[in-house]
Amino acid sequence: MRALAVLPTYNEAGTIAEVIERSLASTPDVDLLVVDDNSPDGTGAIAEGIAAGESRVRVLHRPGKGGLGPAYLAGFAEGLASGYEVMIEMDSDLSHHPEDLPRLIEAAADADLVIGSRYVEGGATENWSPSRRLLSRAGTAYAVLRPDDLLVSLTRSTGPAPRNRFTANVVRIERGPAVAYVHVDVHGTPLVAAVMASTAEELALRAGSEVIVSVKATAIHLI
Secondary structure, eight states, X not given: XXXXXEEEEXXXXXXXXXXXXXXHHHOTTEEEEEEEOOOTTSHHHHHHHHHTTOTTEEEEEOSSOOOHHHHHHHHHHHHHHTTOSEEEEOOSSSXXXXXXXXXXXXXXXXXXXXXXXXXXXXXXXXXXXXXXXXXXXXXXXXXXXXXXXXXXXXXXXXXXXXXXXXXXXXXXXXXXXXXXXXXXXXXXXXXEEEEEHHHHHHTTOOTTOEEEEETTSEEEEXX
């Protein structure tokens, strides 16, 4: 499986090189996409310097600090457009261990969603402030309450769905300048697909469109 780890960064100059080095060393089965929000400390330039000599590393530059969620979504959209089958969320401050990447990728072979949690046996939240712990707990609760936000890939339907794919109907579309979020209904199960805005236009997606949903584009969350 082609796997892409998305690494959002904002002022991570002190850790980004180590994160990249350890991630690449952990497995040959993952590529890295650094999504930098124009870090004032030069994180983007450091990542570009590494990418210049390493084909498994790419950098996506955004004009300014736009938030962690949008950075991940931009990375996922890039991954979907590039044909990756597995996408991984990973922090760039070493609070996630790059050495866990092989375990996550292996588990994704038999699952649509793999979650690495700090709140299971062996997990920990070392050197965290109370506000950081609260934010993490809130994110965990959201993941439990909103499982329909799984990111999947889709194409326009041209007949019966191929094996391991499902015919779905578009419920609504939220269009952004770069990414469109397509809400679909798969036999009563709501899902959200993030696709490039240009792709949504090319496919002429609209409410009522019939699409093929692929669960090959697996989202892996570390919370």
